[in-house]
Amino acid sequence: MIKSRLCDLVGIKYPIIQAGMGPFSNNNLCVATANAGVLGLLSMSGLCGREIQPYVYNAWVKTADGSPDDDMATAVEKVLLRTYNKTKDKGGVFGINVMVSAEMKKEADIIINKAIEVREKHPEMKKNFKVIFTSAGDPVGWHDKIKGAGFIWMHVVPSVKGALRCKKAGVDVIVASGHEGGFHTSWEPVHSMILLPAVVEAVSDEKTLVCGAGGYCDGKTLAAALVLGGDGAQMGTRFIATQESDFNQLWKDSIVAAGDRGTLVARGFVGPARWLKNPVSEEHARNTLKKSPGVYLGEPDDMSTIDFSLIQYELDALEATFNSNKDKALMAGGEAAQRINDIPTVNDLVQEIAKETEDILKGVQKKFLA
Numbered sequence: 001m002i003k004s005r006l007c008d009l010v011g012i013k014y015p016i017i018q019a020g021m022g023p024f025s026n027n028n029l030c031v032a033t034a035n036a037g038v039l040g041l042l043s044m045s046g047l048c049g050r051e052i053q054p055y056v057y058n059a060w061v062k063t064a065d066g067s068p069d070d071d072m073a074t075a076v077e078k079v080l081l082r083t084y085n086k087t088k089d090k091g092g093v094f095g096i097n098v099m100v101s102a103e104m105k106k107e108a109d110i111i112i113n114k115a116i117e118v119r120e121k122h123p124e125m126k127k128n129f130k131v132i133f134t135s136a137g138d139p140v141g142w143h144d145k146i147k148g149a150g151f152i153w154m155h156v157v158p159s160v161k162g163a164l165r166c167k168k169a170g171v172d173v174i175v176a177s178g179h180e181g182g183f184h185t186s187w188e189p190v191h192s193m194i195l196l197p198a199v200v201e202a203v204s205d206e207k208t209l210v211c212g213a214g215g216y217c218d219g220k221t222l223a224a225a226l227v228l229g230g231d232g233a234q235m236g237t238r239f240i241a242t243q244e245s246d247f248n249q250l251w252k253d254s255i256v257a258a259g260d261r262g263t264l265v266a267r268g269f270v271g272p273a274r275w276l277k278n279p280v281s282e283e284h285a286r287n288t289l290k291k292s293p294g295v296y297l298g299e300p301d302d303m304s305t306i307d308f309s310l311i312q313y314e315l316d317a318l319e320a321t322f323n324s325n326k327d328k329a330l331m332a333g334g335e336a337a338q339r340i341n342d343i344p345t346v347n348d349l350v351q352e353i354a355k356e357t358e359d360i361l362k363g364v365q366k367k368f369l370a
């Protein structure tokens, strides 16, 4: 049986985090992953763009047993109660992924305050709803609220500098996200092979755990994360292509279809992003080179300076994805797509990953030590 400090801290069977993947709904995926023995994360960012992406909001609330009329706080309460009701019998453990960047601060406050309130109102949830995972912003300033309410706090970073900031903030589990990963990536990215051991060396200690993200999708890569000093791995792209995931069939099939060199980086809503390669993303990359070259030069731009037609292109193409319009669809995905060839149930997938990891780790001594 594999084990790690992440399993002990969170009370999960396998050292795997199912990534929050907003703004899309992960509401059904989270139930399935939690019940399969990994940490399931509900992504909350789909609740933050109701005006610009109403189709995302509507799909999100539908998978929360809510209605398009629900406001953000009501939707948060509904999804938490729904997830609890669907995980409590199997002891599934789940959390929420909340973007805390400066421009999302107001929404992040509403979501986190509501989550704390719901758990206080229903203390029986504490056995299952254990984690607040913050992303896309500065962790400093969130400690008292999140830790004060008794949650395990995780935060994702793309650099050692970010990890040191997490350490200062008092984060429990730092997730080091490499450039292989799907969707948003950083302006000056580093790949997992370098980033994970560097972050482990910089911040891991008896109080601070480190997990990898970006490129992890099977037993080989999970074993690698553990051998590189990590306490586990977060997987996003791998979980999109599962039976229970909320992503549509076009997206799942496109991950399976992606082959060698199957992704590219182009502008995303909040910075550089990794997309599955297709004619739409290739055009987006050509436009990015012209209109947002900083994506390739490591020089950030933002909404105040960028040519908005680039963002509009992304919004239109994401809507096409939602409408399963294959010719116009733009789909985020990580390099791991190249290694994903099936759409299993979550439980079968997790069992397979766990077995492969165990076999590899058992075999290491026999194979490589005299």
Ligand SMILES: Cc1cc2nc3c(=O)[nH]c(=O)nc-3n(C[C@H](O)[C@H](O)[C@H](O)COP(=O)(O)O)c2cc1C
Pocket: 019, 020, 021, 022, 023, 024, 043, 045, 097, 099, 134, 135, 136, 156, 177, 180, 181, 182, 183, 184, 213, 214, 215, 216, 234, 235, 236, 237, 238, 332, 333, 334, 335, 336
């Ligand atoms: C479609 C998609 C949406 C994502 N949205 C978010 C998000 O809203 N917040 C976040 O912290 N990470 C987000 N991520 C990144 C994942 O949380 C995770 O770190 C990443 O997928 C790991 O790399 P992998 O795709 O190689 O597994 C997203 C990834 C994907 C593929």
